[in-house]
Amino acid sequence: MRVGDRDLRTIWADGDRVAVIDQTRLPHALEIRHWRQLDDTVAGIRDMVVRGAPLIGVAGAYGLALALRADAGEASLDAAGAALLAARPTAVNLRWAIERVRAAVIKLPRAARADAAWDEAGRMADEDASTCAAIGRHGLALLNETAAAKGRVEVLTHCNAGWLATVDWGTALAPIYAAHRTGLDVHVWVDETRPRNQGASLTAWELQQEGIPHTVIVDNAGGHLMQRGRIDLVLVGSDRTTATGDVCNKIGTYLKALAAHDNGVRFYAALPASTIDFRLREGRAIPIEERGAEEVTHVTGADSEGALRTVRVVPAGARAANWAFDVTPSRLVTGLVTERGICPASETGIRGLFPDLVEAAAE
Ligand code: MRU
Numbered sequence: 001m002r003v004g005d006r007d008l009r010t011i012w013a014d015g016d017r018v019a020v021i022d023q024t025r026l027p028h029a030l031e032i033r034h035w036r037q038l039d040d041t042v043a044g045i046r047d048m049v050v051r052g053a054p055l056i057g058v059a060g061a062y063g064l065a066l067a068l069r070a071d072a073g074e075a076s077l078d079a080a081g082a083a084l085l086a087a088r089p090t091a092v093n094l095r096w097a098i099e100r101v102r103a104a105v106i107k108l109p110r111a112a113r114a115d116a117a118w119d120e121a122g123r124m125a126d127e128d129a130s131t132c133a134a135i136g137r138h139g140l141a142l143l144n145e146t147a148a149a150k151g152r153v154e155v156l157t158h159c160n161a162g163w164l165a166t167v168d169w170g171t172a173l174a175p176i177y178a179a180h181r182t183g184l185d186v187h188v189w190v191d192e193t194r195p196r197n198q199g200a201s202l203t204a205w206e207l208q209q210e211g212i213p214h215t216v217i218v219d220n221a222g223g224h225l226m227q228r229g230r231i232d233l234v235l236v237g238s239d240r241t242t243a244t245g246d247v248c249n250k251i252g253t254y255l256k257a258l259a260a261h262d263n264g265v266r267f268y269a270a271l272p273a274s275t276i277d278f279r280l281r282e283g284r285a286i287p288i289e290e291r292g293a294e295e296v297t298h299v300t301g302a303d304s305e306g307a308l309r310t311v312r313v314v315p316a317g318a319r320a321a322n323w324a325f326d327v328t329p330s331r332l333v334t335g336l337v338t339e340r341g342i343c344p345a346s347e348t349g350i351r352g353l354f355p356d357l358v359e360a361a362a363e
Helices: 038-046 053-070 074-087 093-105 110-150 174-181 198-210 222-227 253-263 347-353 355-362
Strands: 011-014 017-021 032-035 153-157 186-191 214-217 233-236 240-242 247-250 266-270 298-302 308-312 325-328 335-338 341-343
Touching (some): 011 053, 017 038, 032 053, 053 074, 110 233, 110 335, 110 341, 174 198, 233 247, 233 253, 247 253, 253 325
Parallel strands (some): 153 186
Antiparallel strands (some): 011 017, 240 247, 335 341
16 A cells, blocks of 8 residues: 555565564554564564564564575474464464465475475465455445545554554554545544554554545444444454454454444454454354453554654553453444455355355365
8 A cells, every 4th residue: 555655565575584574563654674583573463573474474474485495394394383373362263374384395395395385385375365356346335335435434443453453554454444535525533542642643644645534433333423423333353253253353342343233233353364264153162362461551653853762651550461362243243345345244154255165165
């Protein structure tokens, strides 16, 4: 997507290194990091230099290629996969990426494995960009319907499910980018998304770069806006969606879905097939990542001089807990927007769009 006068993706091959946008520095600075070895990738995923389910999948694929460059044996491949999976447990895209790279290299002679993994990671990056563009085209229909009835569309989104969470285009924001480019009058309510503020810092930055009207709100404002008829549609991403349509996403998503249900507001999750866990039926079985308490107790931002400062917002010594994701049951989800179209959030709906993947998972 456009950043100033540049067209950027979140991740790309730069010679024999992996280049990524450092998302811990946004919106204050646009900095590129380079990874040369597996450990850089694991730390980059764990510390959220890169984040968002589709992006960490592609990052994981590149991480495996870097690991194979150092040691192309099976034990190295398995150890690298385990290290990557442990970096962030909730998004299923990491597992998907690791399995795909493994399948691409395992039958090759050792000497060919690293290059093959590198090429596969590059293909996965390109595919993610075109998959997200397709999600945008399908989701655009939803926005067009609303715009046809009232001339403009008000969307609420939670966390960051824009291009920064993928390779390009994004999931929940892809239809919004598509709509804006066709001249639709769209306005986005952006949940700040405590504790890491991905909405306030990343979604708002993305929308600003694209010139899309938006307003950042505190996480608790969505219900009030829905009661007042200020939201036509809720569009969020997902880190793992079960084969039965339960949607796991950033903490707080469930409360938005409850409020949407109570107010008759449509609630959609936008996600690629790589985010569907075709082997899992129960949302409750999804591992929920717990992160450090300091993400809750401290906040980082720019002071009036533009210098970054981290400040404590709780009494010294206060305990804090930090679950990063929650699960919205399928009954609260109006539909899933995917690269193959929109389906009900149900086993039948998912099977209807992805019969081949449902079958492959059953083997
Ligand atoms: O903890 P994060 O920032 O990786 O969480 C990201 C989200 O929850 C996104 O909404 C999700 O990955 C879907 S993004 C395309």
